[in-house]
Amino acid sequence: MSLRVALVPLLAILPIVAAQAQEAALEANPQSSGAGPMTLSAAITTALNRQPQLVAAAASKESAAQRLKQTKASYLPTVTPSYNFQNQYTFGKVQVFQGNGVVTELPSGKTVTTRQEQISLSYRVFDSGRRDLNAKQAKQSLTASELGEQNTRQSVIGNVADAYFNALRTDALVRVSQAQVDRAKTTLDQIRFQASDAVGTTPKKDVFQAEADYLNATVNLLQAQNNAEIAHTQLRNAMGISGTGKLALAEVPPPTLATPMTATVPGVTLDTPSPQAIPKLITEAQANRPDIQQSEVNAAAGETTVKLAQLNTRPNLNVDLSAGYQLDAANDPTRQIGNNRAVVANLTYPLYDGGASRANVHASEASQRSTVAQLENQKQTVALEVEQSWRNLGQARVSIAATESALAAARKNYEAASEALKLGAGSTVEVITAQTALVQAEINNVQALYNFYTADARLTRSLGQADRIGRAATK
Template sequence: MTPPLALLPIVVAHAQEASVEAPVQSTGPMTLSTAIATALDRQPQLVAAAANKDASAQRLKQTKASYLPTVTPSYNFQNQYTFGKVQVFQGGGVITELPSGKTTTSRQEQVNLNYRLFDSGRRDLNARQAQQTLTASELSEANTRQTVIGNVADTYFNALRTDALVRVSEAQVERAQQIFEQIKFQANIVGVTPPKDILQAEADYLTAKVNLLQAQNNAEIAHLQLRNAMGLTGSGKFNLADVSPPSPTAPMTAQVDGVVSATKDSDAITKLVAFAQTKRPDTQQVEVNAAASQTAVKIAEISARPIVNIDLAAGYQFDAANDPTRQVGNNRALVANVTYPLFDGGATRSNIHAAEATQRSSVAQVQNQKQQVALEVEQAWRNLGQARVSIPATEAARAAANKNYEAASESLKLGAGSTVEVITAQTSLVQAEINYVQALYNFYTADARLTRALGQAERIGRTATK
């Protein structure tokens, strides 16, 4: 197959210069860039991805806090009343017990400082794993953004496709009605039209109306899917800006060095796949996850060895009652602690095996992801090339089918043609129009999917720059 060396970018007719960073208000037809901007502002998936990233960032701060000393001031106030009896000697050597109470008040201010000097490397590994998790969350957010843009493009062009198919069905109903009316007129005036021709024309007209109802329902659903992809609720159809037919000299939306100059599909696909496997955020994410799982193995292995903790502790007490600035006591200690899991029922060893299994799974996921990326890229590239060469062919077929229908319709008016011929020509014309619509929007859909497959979804909806 001849490689599509010059492919049309996704350019929406009547599109205005607009950023995709915020929803754009417009009184005219909604462009693809406006739909994408709305999705980036409203889509709950992005909110969830951002929240996950923030949570990972906070967990990283928690691990970094272990490198710093902890300072814990405390203040203790105690007011105690003690009640009892005392013996009192009275005259004559008489001892009498009398009730007695005593109030004691104490205050204590203290500052404790603790700092871990060494922990067998667990602190460093936990910090590394937290950083890897944060990086993976950032890549996940970037991938979610790419996915949202790709979904909007898919549903946008599908909505345009279904709108165009509604227009095809409307034209089909109009033509079928004209044929039906003409057959009835000839039957009433001339009286030579057999009843079966009238029934055939009526059946074709009623079938066309049913097809129109189905096409209208498909369009409503397609617009509902677009609304959902944009993160909007409610119902109703949008006024969408349509696309222009592809230009043979316009480039594809995605930009990868060396692809346009490639003379073979295989060379272009090789370059595209290599680019996607390096640049796509979801591929980078699974690679980071694999690195994080390797770190988890090291953390589990530390738990199976002797663990040494060395801590520096200090405490200072002050005289809160008389002079809060005067120290009344202090202590300092360097504490070394060594522990070894001599026997724990195999829990430590099982934890290591589980971490190793997770690590093997993450490595396999990297390979699976790269294979999936290669599949998506090649499919999108070939679909784009197929749609590109199909457009002129389907356009020519549509023109020929239209001429055939006009000729058959004119023959019927002159009494030289048959009802079957004109209905057959009408059916062929409808199919040719459907094929053209499918080829046109298949092109735009494939172009957007290739751009998304290459990790360049941000370019979708914008005019390509050379």
């Protein structure tokens, strides 16, 4: 019986321990659930669930919502019941006269208990509009916080997309560097063979050149591997997860001229000429970007702040109603032993305060002008982001075909130079030159591929449509 009792809590704990272990494994390796390589969509989902920036943005929104509730409470009356209990003991001595004329002092004490119940009510009828302005400002603050949360969400998605494609780019460049090392090793082995005493068809000095090429390729590989490790760490950071090591990422298909852009803007496709597309894109961005909308709300809130400051320079009238009821708690709790009602009107005017009120108004007005200027600057920055992303996307799109053609030509050139060297008709310099051209062509092709996807994601983010990123980016 005792064994069963001991096993019951143990069996109850096991699922919790297993769940915690699974959570830790997911933290270290987000694609360890068996679903295969991590897609961009999965990386974005992980970031939206784990990124601390979103937690902070949600907390800021909740704080603003509670401040609005606090401000709205000023429109309601306040009711304050109270209960007072007091037990007081007074002690001393009394003189007692005896029959024979003798006075005797005896100790004496007295206990007094009082109980008092009271309920009071107060309500502000009028406050010269200060309450309305405070409520308006609180609503504006909540709206700004909501837009800030949306902007944080879009920024997180954009950052994940940037980091994801950069990680794929660095992985591809590692493969390019590894292929470079393999080709350089093959060339070195061949030249050593041809420069050996048994063959002697190649000068021994060519061996040194081939060795230098091989060692340089090895250094490039080490640098590429380090860049890939850093890129994967940056992706983890963008996703809001910890851990080490490279993530298994799903590859993206090579884009073609028929590949559409992720963002949707009426009347704009990748084939739309820039003079017609860019104004439409900028208009779309400035209408939809939550950070611009947030700045517009902040500018309106600045106007409210100015009005509040101006109130302090004018006569202020407050009208309050109050009532209080006091009950006899000791004898009859329903019997009123005292009550009061009052209407209080209070008029104040800041006749002289050393210019503090006026200075506060001027400071609020200057802050408002600064907010408006920052909004205009932000619109210009967004316009710049949109145009840069659009042009980069178009350039990457048309360069993909060119880099593929250059890559095919470089491969043929390298194969021809290598074959000529085997037959003794070529030179080491020709092979190394051909290999250098091939590596550059491979790098250009990789850069064009991921430049397209990066520019597409950045354009989508700059248009305020980041939620569309990742829907069909990976295979």
